[in-house]
Amino acid sequence: MKKIFAVLFLISALGFKAQYGTINAILDRLEEKKGLNKNLSNVVIDDVKFVLIKDFDDHIERNFIIIKGNLATYVEVFDDKKTGDTSSNVFSGDVVRSKNQILSLRADELEGKKLPLPVTKTFLMTQQKKILYLIDINTKERWIEERALNKK
Template sequence: MKKIFIGILLLGSLVAKAQNFGTLNEILNRLEEKKGINQNLENVDVNNKKFILIKDFDDHTERNFIIIKGKDVTYVEIFDDKQTNESTSNVFTGDIIRKKNIISLRADMLENKKVPLPVTKTLLLTKQKDILYLIDVNTKERWIDEESFNKK
């Protein structure tokens, strides 16, 4: 009799935990939808798009560009020194793979020379208030679409 009673208690606790998980899962899905993470942007065309990321530091400014043309990508880094007003740049080329809202970037050529360690980025395509973003899933940096950037 004890075994049956304990079995019923364990079964009841598992059902309660499954219901809690379902509720928590629904809450997380709603939060992700509000933040723009769970969007269906498969039909959004990123061909011929340019995305921009600007980082400002005390001694320099970094301007980064991702230019997508079909399955090819150009990744540009521009460093502006604030003291000398000189700019230096690196131009990488490579390819992308897109699966739903995820874009994987691999740039393995630096100014037409193969580099031993390519620049790789995994980006999440999101859209909020008609502004298209790429969010780097590792660093959480936001790359804004140039067309959206120029509107404001």
């Protein structure tokens, strides 16, 4: 009788080990879907462009962030749907990246002229399916890496 229980125990233990591997794989995929990567410090964001497009009733806003080292350029492009006119603002400044996937952008120049109050944005960097995203901490807007848009 003891041998039967010992054999059943061993078989069930092996089954739990196999299920643990499956459960661990499922949890890894769910973390990737949510963008909860543990470590993105090895991801290089030099010469990366992020895009955010907003469609309103009367106009379309296209926003770009271009990162080159610790310098950043923030571009706002406005397309008027009625007249077809396009206007833009080009901000330049710097960007700081922390160890916790946080990016802080401070743009203190508008087309070469110093601003009295700089434009600041704070992002959480995430990665899903090898595509980088920036999530604005204040507005929850998701900026996507431009090369991911060009693939389609």
